Amino acid sequence: MAEVCSIFKVKGRIGNTIFSERNGKTYARSMPAAVKNPNTEKQQAVRNRFRVAVRFYQRLKETPLEKVWQRSGRNVKLTGFALFMRVNLRMFDHRGKIVDYEGLRLSTGNRDGEYDLSASVDERDRVTLRWAESVDSAYLDQDDRLMVVLLHDDRAFSPEVVEEVQTTRGDRTATFALHRKKGVPVHVYCFFVSPSFSAFSDSQHLLV
Known part of the structure; x- marks a missing residue:
């Protein structure tokens, strides 16, 4: 100058x-x-990853999970879509894949989650979930309902809410059947929902 x-x-x-x-x-x-070229390979990858995350969120809108994100977003003055993208964008890649199932959140919030969550699968492909009772919430939130969502490895963009699970936090166990192709891994996401459907825990991930 x-x-x-x-x-x-x-x-x-x-x-x-x-x-x-x-x-x-x-x-x-x-x-x-x-x-400078506004369409570099890196910039294209960023835009493609964004589109992949949007496509996944669109599939959530076909399930009760859309309402989960809308309510959670309202609690932090965001739309459900904006909150989902802020939490999960990095869990997708530009090639249309989920790259971090462990980090992916299908719900988020400040409700207590499951402690020492574990899963076992029997010979009939029935899953049993177990969790421990929190000392802090031993007398609180026992009526919170457990919500379970499945992502099959061969159709990860088709989230499946397990309707047969009608379990509360105080039950400390839940059982449901898997309907999958033989040998296909299934990602299980579990979180608690308050009775008023206004507060949620962060989802936790298990692979079965």
Whole structure:
């Protein structure tokens, strides 16, 4: 940037030169010769990852999970979509895949979650979930309902809410049947929902 000596006050752009005034002095600088490419490979990857996350959220809208995110977003003054993207965008890649099932959240909130959550599968492909009682919530939130969501490895963008689970926090166990192709891993997400359906725990992930 160069200082300009002139009896005339000059501001703005003339040709490829931009004039500006600061502390009573006039300065001139040249415009950049070329604009950086706004469509680099990295920028394309970022945009594609965003589209992948949007596509997953659209599938959530076909389940009760949309209402979960809407209510959770309202609690932090965001839309459900904005909160989902803030929490989960990095869990997807630009090639259309979920890259971090453990980090993926299908719910988020400040409700107590499951302690020492574990899963076992019997010979009939029935899953039994167990969790411990929290000392802090031993007399609180016992009526919170457990919500279970499945993502099959061969159709991960088709979330399945397990309707047969009608279990509360105080039960400390839940059982449900899997309906999967032989040998296909299933990602199980569990979280608690308050009786008023206004508060939620962060979902926890298990692989069975």
